[in-house]
Amino acid sequence: MARLEIDWTRCEAHGLCAQVLPNVITLDEWGYPMIVQHKRSHDDDLTEQRRAVGVCPALALRVTREPTTHGQARHTRAPR
Amino acid sequence: MTAATQMTPLRFGYLGEPRLLRGIENGALDLPRHRNVHGGIPDLNLQQLIDMCHAVSLAGRGGAGFSVAIKLASVRRGHRVVVINATESEPASFKDRLLMTLSPHLVLDGAEVVATALRSRDIHIAVHEESIAVGLRHAVAERPRGLRFRVHVIGGGFVAGEARSVVRALSGGEALPPGRRTLPTDKGVDGHPTFLSNAETFAQIASLVQMGVAGYASVGAHDERGTTLLTVNGAVEKPGVYEVPLGTSLGALLHSAGSHPVAGLAVGGYHGAWVTPRTEMPLSRAGLSKQGGVLGAGVVLVIDDSTCALGELARIGSWLSHQSARQCGPCMFGLPALTEDLVAIIRGKANAERPLFRHASMVSGRGACAHPDGAARFLTTGITALARDVDTHRRHGNCGRPLLGQLPIDRR
Numbered sequence: 449m450a451r452l453e454i455d456w457t458r459c460e461a462h463g464l465c466a467q468v469l470p471n472v473i474t475l476d477e478w479g480y481p482m483i484v485q486h487k488r489s490h491d492d493d494l495t496e497q498r499r500a501v502g503v504c505p506a507l508a509l510r511v512t513r514e515p516t517t518h519g520q521a522r523h524t525r526a527p528r
Numbered sequence: 529m530t531a532a533t534q535m536t537p538l539r540f541g542y543l544g545e546p547r548l549l550r551g552i553e554n555g556a557l558d559l560p561r562h563r564n565v566h567g568g569i570p571d572l573n574l575q576q577l578i579d580m581c582h583a584v585s586l587a588g589r590g591g592a593g594f595s596v597a598i599k600l601a602s603v604r605r606g607h608r609v610v611v612i613n614a615t616e617s618e619p620a621s622f623k624d625r626l627l628m629t630l631s632p633h634l635v636l637d638g639a640e641v642v643a644t645a646l647r648s649r650d651i652h653i654a655v656h657e658e659s660i661a662v663g664l665r666h667a668v669a670e671r672p673r674g675l676r677f678r679v680h681v682i683g684g685g686f687v688a689g690e691a692r693s694v695v696r697a698l699s700g701g702e703a704l705p706p707g708r709r710t711l712p713t714d715k716g717v718d719g720h721p722t723f724l725s726n727a728e729t730f731a732q733i734a735s736l737v738q739m740g741v742a743g744y745a746s747v748g749a750h751d752e753r754g755t756t757l758l759t760v761n762g763a764v765e766k767p768g769v770y771e772v773p774l775g776t777s778l779g780a781l782l783h784s785a786g787s788h789p790v791a792g793l794a795v796g797g798y799h800g801a802w803v804t805p806r807t808e809m810p811l812s813r814a815g816l817s818k819q820g821g822v823l824g825a826g827v828v829l830v831i832d833d834s835t836c837a838l839g840e841l842a843r844i845g846s847w848l849s850h851q852s853a854r855q856c857g858p859c860m861f862g863l864p865a866l867t868e869d870l871v872a873i874i875r876g877k878a879n880a881e882r883p884l885f886r887h888a889s890m891v892s893g894r895g896a897c898a899h900p901d902g903a904a905r906f907l908t909t910g911i912t913a914l915a916r917d918v919d920t921h922r923r924h925g926n927c928g929r930p931l932l933g934q935l936p937i938d939r940r
Contacts, residue, residue, distance in 0.1 A: 456856035457707030457896050476890050478861040 450511050452483055452497055458508035465500040465509060473500070539768035540626060541784055544747060547739070547755050548731045549771045552630040556663070559670040562633035567738055569637045574600065577645040581733070583741045584753040590691070590726030591618075591799065591825045593813050596733070600645070602713045604721035608648040611698065611717060611724035612639050614664075615656045615682065617689030618797045619938050620827045623757035624727040626769045628660050631731070632667040636677065638730030641737050642723055643675055652717060653679045654694045686798075686851035690897045691724050704853050705897035726825070728757050749775030749812035756826055758811065760785040763832040763934045775815060779807030781828065791833040792914055796824025798844055799902025802913035820909065831934045837917045839931035841910040842870040847937045848903040859900040862891035866907050873911065873918055876925040881911055881918070 452472070461479035473481045494511065501509040542549055551557055551565035572580070582597035590613060612635060616624040627635055639651045655661050661681045668677040680698060687693060688703035691712060697703035698717045716722020732754065736744045745753040752774050758781065761767050765786030772781060782790065793805040795816055803809070803821040810816075813823045831840050849863035869884035888908045891900035911918060920927045 454894075455707035455896075456858065456894060457705075459857060461857055476858065478857055480857040480861075480894070482890070482894075 450494055450497065450513050452500065453510045453512045454481060454483070455508045455510070458506045460506045460508070462505050464503040464505065468500040468503055469496055472497075539766050540770070541766070541768060542771040543776055543780055543784060544755075544773050546771050547735050548627065548631065548634060548728070548757060549769070556630045557633060559633055559667070562631070566634060566637070566734070569641055569734060570737055572641060572645050572737060574645040574647075577641065577733075577737070580736055580741055584736060584745050584748075585751060586729075586732060586736065586754070587752060587813060588725050589623075589728035589732065589756070589826065591797070593823060596725070596729060599713060599723065599725070600642070602711075603646055603723050604714050607720045608646045608650075609717045609720045609722045610639055610643045610646065610648050610651045611694065611712075611722055612651065612653040612727055612730055613689065613691060613694050613724055614660070614727040615654050615689035615694060616727070616825075617656065617684075617686045618799075618825050618827060619686075620761045620797050620829055620936050621759045621825050622761075623759050623769045623826060625657075625660060627727055627731055627757070628655065629663055632664055633671070634731045634734050635727050636667060636671065636730075637738075638732070638734035639677075640675060641733055642730065646723060648723075649674075649676055651675055651677045652698050653677065654682050654698060655679065656682065656684075656689070685853075686848075687853050687897055687899050690899075692897070695722060695724060704855060705895075705899075707855070707896045728826075747773035749773075749810060749815060751814050752812050756811075756823070758826045758828055760828045760830070761936055762830040763788055763790075763835070764830050772811060774812040775810045777807060778805065778809040778811060778828075781811060782807075782830070785830075787830055788832040788834075790830055791835075792831040792837045792840070792910075794829040794906065794910070795827070796822035797827035797829070798848060798906055799898065800824045800827065800829075801905055801909040803909070804913060829935055834929065835932035835934050836874075836927050836929045837914045838870065838874045838921060838927070840933070840935050841907065841914065842867060842874060843931065843933060844935055844937065845870050845903070845907050848899075848906070851903075852899060853897075856895040856900070858891045858894040859903075862887055862894075862900060863903055866891070866904065870907065870911075874921055874926075876921045876923070878922065884908065884911060 466473040466475050497511050578597045578600050586596040587593040614624045614628050661679045664679045682697040682703045684703040693703045693705050695712050695716050712722040712724045748754045758770050790805045794802045801821045803819045845867040852859045854860045865887045872880040888904035891904050
């Protein structure tokens, strides 16, 4: 499973990530990103996440792969 | 039962038989006196040490309470390093300073046991004060050669004592939490696999291997054996460090410390939580968490009804804001916002709790270290536990009591 991770020591509240991923990231009252949706990444989501990583001028975003046990990933979609 | 220490205005005492605080009534234990009081230490391999720690459910004493057995088992192979974190950045805590000052060899014994089990030769000791470092270097010089003990004085405030800040400082960097989450057991000091724990943890390990599992487990709570060091601070007649069997009741501890009627109680220190004071409440990790509290680094804070409780809370809120390293936006902006919310509550503004809880949820989990999480927990649980004061302030705009500053914020 891939997920977006924020390096809070780098983030400078530019806010571009929220424009690229409006469904995943909103900004708090100070302009810092809040990840509202930690969902399982499909391949196309991953592409979007990588775009967000690419537009961050502070290089504060990363897509990390969390190790999951085999077969578990299939069932981890959060109920909505 | 209590004796004044020569080094500090703080006292120490114990309920039941002292273990870690044994033999220090007449001052610091040098190596010969230490060996008289505590005996020698056995050589254990890693599995034996893990088994012993597991048998008594030994938990780290720095705040997080992580299992020592699991931490020992997860130190990666390689050039392993042992770190004693004696920075004790929590201003209400004094237990580690007391140990390092009066019984340094107990802590060094524990580190030696761990280093031997991990086949490590390098032991780093991180402290905040030069005065403690001087005594430690002296203690290190008394010990037989073999292991490399190195004492480091690292600067900084509250967050500089966090494990990964210490690792970073010992690796030549700033004493600040790094932005990327790495585990010291995997990549610690200079990139080497590192076993880092709080000073008291090492003293507990020394005590455990000297007493054996059965002896060590002869007192304690059913799910966590042995004793623990608690710093009692605030509105008590005898503030100080108390060694108590885990599971001792709050009432027994406060009786020893000479408390006035308790108007507010926080456990775990300034990253801890306020709880409703109940005399029968057991002082153990599990016992406190059932009441919404945390044992944390073993701090018990008391205020009485002569001070403005919400003022005390806001004063700590302001201090916690200033302890932000200002690396992470939500902490840098969120903690001052929380303090302003507290001031609004103090002035009696209606519905002023709502923004406080909202801001608390916005800082939690959004930083390089747990400072925003701990600060938010301390402040929100305070507002919940002090609901009567909130009500009084809402109705009258104040409580009519002065702010006495019963909660300590900085000795330095």
